[in-house]
Amino acid sequence: MPIVTIQQFPRPLEQKRELARRITQAFAEVYGAEEASVQVFFSEVDGEDWAKGGVMGCDRKPE
């Protein structure tokens, strides 16, 4: 703990690496949490598995 689960569109590893680094750092600085206790999970969905406003992502332009 803390466990962070991120639902997002697929992203390159390089971006996920940097994001996980910053989120972990935020927990350490704001909560005083040990960095080793922070786990981040990326749960990627594409436009065929996500809808907004009742419209599938693959039928609209990604945000």
Added chain:
Amino acid sequence: MPIVTIQQFPRPLEQKRELARRITQAFAEVYGAEEASVQVFFSEVDGEDWAKGGVMGCDRKPE
């Protein structure tokens, strides 16, 4: 918000599209929510990643 996450067996896009449309409409009609605020995530698992009654889906007949 609201965020809807659906754990299910894989389904064709056409069915997910229709389901997302109806769920979103239900939020709009029952809650008075703005359609654009409703997001639906499909998290599909196959029979090798799901068990019921202690038996893997791939070892039984799907519901």
Added chain:
Amino acid sequence: MPIVTIQQFPRPLEQKRELARRITQAFAEVYGAEEASVQVFFSEVDGEDWAKGGVMGCDRKPE
């Protein structure tokens, strides 16, 4: 399966009852799923446990 988890602001029971009924019906009609196999979980958060655009819900007007 399917399992539906809804992250939302608190709502009256009456609205959740109607929403669960409609969502379940949608699975039955669109997927041909047995109604008894559909479970819906409401995970309610208030404005002190949710942020959008980096602003806590309690610091802005709810959607």
Added chain:
Amino acid sequence: MPIVTIQQFPRPLEQKRELARRITQAFAEVYGAEEASVQVFFSEVDGEDWAKGGVMGCDRKPE
């Protein structure tokens, strides 16, 4: 209900089968739950979708 979701590294089917069997049995014995009511979902991530201590799994040795 109960619904069990497991976030883990990929594992062979044989291990997941045995784990699901034991977890289901634990619910039956400890809670007195009907085995048929227990569902287990395996949500597998690889080292490119998980970080601990701000370091991606693919950049460190798996636990």
Added chain:
Amino acid sequence: MPIVTIQQFPRPLEQKRELARRITQAFAEVYGAEEASVQVFFSEVDGEDWAKGGVMGCDRKPE
């Protein structure tokens, strides 16, 4: 990792304690995982936040 999230009706601490112990032991024995790496989260819902077959738990008898 592994992270186990259990959606269930409220249960006494004593039962959750025993269940967490057994689940953790199962991971250790079946996966060869270190016990310290296993985290279990109980997410309890009552009958006003859960429906099965389109019927809220509070409107039916709990399983």
Added chain:
Amino acid sequence: MPIVTIQQFPRPLEQKRELARRITQAFAEVYGAEEASVQVFFSEVDGEDWAKGGVMGCDRKPE
């Protein structure tokens, strides 16, 4: 999207506010995401609903 769900021990509002702000900023800077598209959910558990290494949080010292 992206949707961020954080499982953690209870924290004061002030800390959650600051954490949400930083996480949202990280998505904007690293992904180029619109801040308004980032939602953060805090799912707080106490020591009676969480175990590590098979030991409930209330039976050990919190991390």
